[in-house]
Amino acid sequence: MKTAAQLREELRSIDHKSYPAYKSLKGEYRFTDYVLSIDHVQGDPFAAPSHVTVRFPMEKAGFPADYYKDRLSRTSLADYLLRQFGNAVAKLSFQARGSGKSGLIAVSRCGQEILDRSACCVTEKEICVRFSVGFPARGRTIDAKELDKILFELLPKGIPAAFLFQNQQKERLQAHMELREDQAALRMFLRENHLAAFVADGAVLPRESGVSAKPMKNAVVFKSPETLRVTAELPHKGKISGMGIPCGVTLIVGGGYHGKSTLLLALQNGVYDHIAGDGREYVVTDETALKLRAEDGRFIKDVDISLFINHLPNGKDTKCFCTEDASGSTSQAAGIVEGAEAGSRLFLLDEDTSAANFMVRDAFMQRVIAPEKEPITPFLERVRGLYEQAGISTILVAGSSGAFFHVADTVIQMDAYQPKDITEEVRGLCGEYPLADTAAARTGREKAVEAGIMAAASSHKRVMTKHEESKTRRNYYGDTVARPERMKTKVHGRDGFSLGHEEVDLKALEQLCDSEQTAALAYLLKMAYEGMIDRKKTLPEIVEILADRLAKEGTAVFREGGYVAGGFAIPRVQEIYGCFNRYRRP
Numbered sequence: 001m002k003t004a005a006q007l008r009e010e011l012r013s014i015d016h017k018s019y020p021a022y023k024s025l026k027g028e029y030r031f032t033d034y035v036l037s038i039d040h041v042q043g044d045p046f047a048a049p050s051h052v053t054v055r056f057p058m059e060k061a062g063f064p065a066d067y068y069k070d071r072l073s074r075t076s077l078a079d080y081l082l083r084q085f086g087n088a089v090a091k092l093s094f095q096a097r098g099s100g101k102s103g104l105i106a107v108s109r110c111g112q113e114i115l116d117r118s119a120c121c122v123t124e125k126e127i128c129v130r131f132s133v134g135f136p137a138r139g140r141t142i143d144a145k146e147l148d149k150i151l152f153e154l155l156p157k158g159i160p161a162a163f164l165f166q167n168q169q170k171e172r173l174q175a176h177m178e179l180r181e182d183q184a185a186l187r188m189f190l191r192e193n194h195l196a197a198f199v200a201d202g203a204v205l206p207r208e209s210g211v212s213a214k215p216m217k218n219a220v221v222f223k224s225p226e227t228l229r230v231t232a233e234l235p236h237k238g239k240i241s242g243m244g245i246p247c248g249v250t251l252i253v254g255g256g257y258h259g260k261s262t263l264l265l266a267l268q269n270g271v272y273d274h275i276a277g278d279g280r281e282y283v284v285t286d287e288t289a290l291k292l293r294a295e296d297g298r299f300i301k302d303v304d305i306s307l308f309i310n311h312l313p314n315g316k317d318t319k320c321f322c323t324e325d326a327s328g329s330t331s332q333a334a335g336i337v338e339g340a341e342a343g344s345r346l347f348l349l350d351e352d353t354s355a356a357n358f359m360v361r362d363a364f365m366q367r368v369i370a371p372e373k374e375p376i377t378p379f380l381e382r383v384r385g386l387y388e389q390a391g392i393s394t395i396l397v398a399g400s401s402g403a404f405f406h407v408a409d410t411v412i413q414m415d416a417y418q419p420k421d422i423t424e425e426v427r428g429l430c431g432e433y434p435l436a437d438t439a440a441a442r443t444g445r446e447k448a449v450e451a452g453i454m455a456a457a458s459s460h461k462r463v464m465t466k467h468e469e470s471k472t473r474r475n476y477y478g479d480t481v482a483r484p485e486r487m488k489t490k491v492h493g494r495d496g497f498s499l500g501h502e503e504v505d506l507k508a509l510e511q512l513c514d515s516e517q518t519a520a521l522a523y524l525l526k527m528a529y530e531g532m533i534d535r536k537k538t539l540p541e542i543v544e545i546l547a548d549r550l551a552k553e554g555t556a557v558f559r560e561g562g563y564v565a566g567g568f569a570i571p572r573v574q575e576i577y578g579c580f581n582r583y584r585r586p
């Protein structure tokens, strides 16, 4: 490994040369406190900035061993340090100047959730931070003096500030670490107590605005109804009380604008841990929970949706359903079957974003349209079976149809942003408003059918396919040789990406919370495309292999061109399934 002095020397020697001469700086350099690695050098001052990694030995950083004893604490510490470094970097960026992106120093920006990001990793050995630097130029010639300023003046100031234990606000850091352990304990509490979700008393659920995930100021704070209140004992915070939503079928009702969707949104985000001050620190949901919505136009491939849809007028097979352009109801049916396959134990639905004909069909409509003319068995008739046969709970926001009262275990009314438990009240009324022919009246035989379908759906062979690009090319001598299967990806923010010529639209995966997760999904799909799709492996097999690797190797999976770059955050396995299922393939 070269020394920092050698880097300085090399830098001096390329001053005023044309920009590509910067490429000679690629490599690792030993500084007093850390190793700096120049992994990738941008092609010109206007291109995406260069990639730099700093490795700070843990021994020197001096954090207590307790802060990196396991995966949970390591990701907590990494998240904290990344936020610190982000603050430091904001002050240093563009202090060096020049054309284009000269002088830019940028690192991943963290939101309200704590994610495992490639931008910062903590191991027993070291803290590793990956960021971008715009190598300075005047016009298109190298400005070595300015890069010297970044590497030998600005970073040596910012890095120790962010990564030395002695420079941290100890109490804040300690609180950050403890909160995460409490959140893990609360998730354990859910499992042990057969709860689908927990919302603490005092939680703040609404957000500042549609574009800000910060908590709303002066919001009505959450207070659990007496009958649903449970108390957990957390290792650091001690006793905490709040609303426990039991597994089963839960209905959230209430007048328009009373806070139903806000509660559901908090629950769907409760699969992630939130930072202190967010208001949702102690709002946790079963981490396999899946928000489902109607998604007209989506792609569906080989999904057995016969649980919900049969006898389509065009004669299409719904046991192995494919479409390039799903309807609201078929998209939602597929979403449920795919969700079960992805291991979800909880579905979250909002009537507002669901296909009406998928959810219920009232008695009058059943009279008018004969059963054999209606391909759809509405969700209303399957929701109990999903729980009883497959162990999958549902939390559903319903504003217009009372039919779901008949199948709910728990009914929560949002009343001026406060929850009320109206389960008993509703139970009394169910007799007055009987349902004609529904899940409530279904026979044992139908239940068996349901169980069978559910088992079939999960064992269904869905071999993963891909578009075959031309596999060969002509070389210089005119011979046909194999073309390496490399595909380009381009990420379009949080909402999707392209792989080769295919666009993958992920707008409907509402629980994706960061564009770095989308970048990771693009990476994983490309990885599958290039090396795993072999006309034998099924889609679940491929996803499980990838999920396994992520669990074992963490963000080290995101390696490209011999190094790991910043800019990736590990998604949940549910979103990996969601993404692979939406990839349009032959």
Ligand code: ADP
Binding pocket: 205, 206, 207, 216, 218, 219, 220, 221, 254, 255, 256, 257, 258, 259, 260, 261, 262, 263, 414, 417
């Ligand atoms: P619903 O789904 O019942 O129609 P929403 O959840 O969309 O209602 O909430 C309506 C409005 O009330 C939203 O603008 C939301 O930000 C606001 N709101 C939700 N919960 C609270 C709260 N606890 N305190 C203050 N305002 C809230």
Ligand code: MG
Binding pocket: 260, 261, 262, 352
């Ligand atoms: Mg709503």
